[in-house]
Amino acid sequence: MLDTYLKECLYFTANRLGRVLTKMAEDEFASCGLAPNGAFLLMAVYEQEGITQKKLGEMLHLQPSTVTRLIEKMIGRSLIYNQVEGRLSRIYSTDKGKALQPQIQQCWDTLRDRYGAILGIEDGDRLTLELYKASDRLEGKIQE
Amino acid sequence: MLDTYLKECLYFTANRLGRVLTKMAEDEFASCGLAPNGAFLLMAVYEQEGITQKKLGEMLHLQPSTVTRLIEKMIGRSLIYNQVEGRLSRIYSTDKGKALQPQIQQCWDTLRDRYGAILGIEDGDRLTLELYKASDRLEGKIQE
DNA sequence: TAATATTGTTTGTACATACAAATATAGACA
DNA sequence: TGTCTATATTTGTATGTACAAACAATATTA
Numbered sequence: 033m034l035d036t037y038l039k040e041c042l043y044f045t046a047n048r049l050g051r052v053l054t055k056m057a058e059d060e061f062a063s064c065g066l067a068p069n070g071a072f073l074l075m076a077v078y079e080q081e082g083i084t085q086k087k088l089g090e091m092l093h094l095q096p097s098t099v100t101r102l103i104e105k106m107i108g109r110s111l112i113y114n115q116v117e118g119r120l121s122r123i124y125s126t127d128k129g130k131a132l133q134p135q136i137q138q139c140w141d142t143l144r145d146r147y148g149a150i151l152g153i154e155d156g157d158r159l160t161l162e163l164y165k166a167s168d169r170l171e172g173k174i175q176e
Numbered sequence: 177m178l179d180t181y182l183k184e185c186l187y188f189t190a191n192r193l194g195r196v197l198t199k200m201a202e203d204e205f206a207s208c209g210l211a212p213n214g215a216f217l218l219m220a221v222y223e224q225e226g227i228t229q230k231k232l233g234e235m236l237h238l239q240p241s242t243v244t245r246l247i248e249k250m251i252g253r254s255l256i257y258n259q260v261e262g263r264l265s266r267i268y269s270t271d272k273g274k275a276l277q278p279q280i281q282q283c284w285d286t287l288r289d290r291y292g293a294i295l296g297i298e299d300g301d302r303l304t305l306e307l308y309k310a311s312d313r314l315e316g317k318i319q320e
Numbered sequence: 321t322a323a324t325a326t327t328g329t330t331t332g333t334a335c336a337t338a339c340a341a342a343t344a345t346a347g348a349c350a
Numbered sequence: 351t352g353t354c355t356a357t358a359t360t361t362g363t364a365t366g367t368a369c370a371a372a373c374a375a376t377a378t379t380a
Contacts, residue, residue, distance in 0.1 A: 049307045
């Protein structure tokens, strides 16, 4: 009976899957000394040097305070630096940070292959996109 | 480009969806003063009074230490009590804990309706089951 | 221009979760 | 019986995330 509730509860299943994949992802990214979200943040910075924290939060769907904390850590590891401009804090990657780019991409690919090998690449990707859309709808990002 | 990576990353989408639903669930369960996983734990105890912590962890897919901490809190609120039996810690619900049963069930139903209203009841349930199965496979609980 | 509102960031605090090591008990077996 | 191993739980510590309040800078408007 509880089991039925668990299988029917999106709160539970989404978080459980999150935990399972977090473990896989952390494991994968340990090789470049980054947390998975740190890697995403760095990719966002590669794409737009000088991006603001607010924008980073929007892209990664994290709260501003969470972004502040993540950035603190990465500055501490000299992967990025920030330049305050009025009330904005703009983020740039350091040389050390830039050097990680190829490894990071490699890690994402490997991670995708790893769960793809179990779920099937197609099914894994389809599920992933479906989750993305579900979040968008639940957050009201897409009408109806 | 980053956006593409995010939409294609199951680690990211599962955790994002988890965060969205955690907020909804916490909001819903605030009315009975429980965290969502506390509610699940209590349901597991209703179902089997004297259940061990190990078993609880298996059902909720949480690590033993996490279960210990969750139980500490709920004992603190007098919703459950434990009885040590050799190396086992068996968990029972108190009268105060038992009294919550109807409210808890109500909350789950309301929560399901809430996201069901956005995703569609059918689609929501289908997605939920799919996530459950994906976790099982990724954890090697199901061959092939 | 002064007062007020808005916006972006940080700080203090709290929670859920986990890992690794420690502890305690039970079981196996020599 | 005594020792070794396996099992269940707890403890210490760390991480990721968030909320609310504080702070700082900009924009608005009276």
